[in-house]
Amino acid sequence: MDASAAAAAPFAAGVDFPVVVDSGHRLGELFGVVNVPSGIWVDEDGTVVRPPETAYPAPPTFASYDLEDPKVVASLPAAAVSRLRTVQPHLKAMQIDPEGYVGALRDWVAHGPASRFALSAEEVLERSRPRPAEQAQAAAAFALGQHLHAAGSPEPAVAWFRESHRLQPDNWTYRRQAWSLADPAQGPTEQYDGHWLADVEREGAEHYYAPLELEPRRRG
Amino acid sequence: MPVDQLARETGWEVKPEGACRKEQCVPLPPGTLRDGQVDLAAFAERMGRPLLHDEPAGLWSLGPSGGGRAMTTVQAPDLVLPTLTGEPFPLAALRGKKVLIAAWASW
Numbered sequence: 001m002d003a004s005a006a007a008a009a010p011f012a013a014g015v016d017f018p019v020v021v022d023s024g025h026r027l028g029e030l031f032g033v034v035n036v037p038s039g040i041w042v043d044e045d046g047t048v049v050r051p052p053e054t055a056y057p058a059p060p061t062f063a064s065y066d067l068e069d070p071k072v073v074a075s076l077p078a079a080a081v082s083r084l085r086t087v088q089p090h091l092k093a094m095q096i097d098p099e100g101y102v103g104a105l106r107d108w109v110a111h112g113p114a115s116r117f118a119l120s121a122e123e124v125l126e127r128s129r130p131r132p133a134e135q136a137q138a139a140a141a142f143a144l145g146q147h148l149h150a151a152g153s154p155e156p157a158v159a160w161f162r163e164s165h166r167l168q169p170d171n172w173t174y175r176r177q178a179w180s181l182a183d184p185a186q187g188p189t190e191q192y193d194g195h196w197l198a199d200v201e202r203e204g205a206e207h208y209y210a211p212l213e214l215e216p217r218r219r220g
Numbered sequence: 221m222p223v224d225q226l227a228r229e230t231g232w233e234v235k236p237e238g239a240c241r242k243e244q245c246v247p248l249p250p251g252t253l254r255d256g257q258v259d260l261a262a263f264a265e266r267m268g269r270p271l272l273h274d275e276p277a278g279l280w281s282l283g284p285s286g287g288g289r290a291m292t293t294v295q296a297p298d299l300v301l302p303t304l305t306g307e308p309f310p311l312a313a314l315r316g317k318k319v320l321i322a323a324w325a326s327w
Binding site for chain 2: 002005008022039046108125126133140144156160173179
């Protein structure tokens with residue numbers, strides 16, 4: 001969901017699956033993706049069997065550094081240690097369940113439609129996010145921002161990005177993309193009212209991702 | 221907007237009787253289609269989709285339908301996105317395999 005292939009390419013070197021660039025956030029428009037990483041399951045016939053949900057293949061690397069260990073601290077640049085001390089408690093508070101997610105994915109790969117993690121059509125639609133009219137507008141505003149930024153007009157792009165944030169404040173992909181174009185570290189800038197750390201602190205890291213609901217919902 | 225461009229961008233074919241996508245057809249107000257051109261504002265309004273305009277750049281942006289949920293069908297959309305080297309890659313090229321769409325970003 002990067003702004004360009006150039007931004008994404010270093011992170012996709014050597015992978016053996018297709019990688020595509022979604023600068024306009026079509027995944028947000030078509031499926032309701034609002035943060036990364038998100039996973040969507042599509043079966044052999046092109047039927048969606050799980051709508052977007054938090055999809056960590058493993059715990060985030062930055063959460064795994066043991067900052068109590070002097071050897072680990074000595075191996076990292078001082079600025080990185082300081083940043084990690086601030087960010088790590090938030091990363092650890094985020095609701096992710098890599099083991100559960102990967103387990104469910106493997107179960108579906110092995111058992112297909114018989115896997116309990118392959119959801120009914122009714123439940124897929126019910127689980128997909130509500131889209132009030134202003135969020136539909138947010139998608140159109142964000143796409144304008146990305147287009148204008150890519151076309152070399154960063155100032156009008158900022159106005160449309162801000163509009164997308166106003167219209168859909170709970171969309172992290174709109175915020176993180178815009179902030180990172182203004183400052184790769186997503187710190188405070190003149191262009192935006194919020195920034196990554198401030199927004200995570202205000203909203204609470206435990207709400208950064210919706211909790212995974214792997215099991216199908218039981219109906220009465 | 222020319223009829224064929226709208227079909228390419230949105231999957232909706234505008235005909236005299238209305239806009240059609242697969243088995244679904246929606247009647248359009250008279251005058252929406254004229255000389256092979258679709259009145260995009262009339263189309264957007266009828267479909268419940270926002271149409272934003274950046275006047276200085278002369279750009280229009282058509283959003284998704286609002287008022288319901290993000291997904292209205294479990295049939296995967298005809299999504300085509302460019303690979304890292306710019307070739308168009310249709311999601312449908314993976315039909316016959318299980319697909320995990322992994323949404324990620326460098327930020």
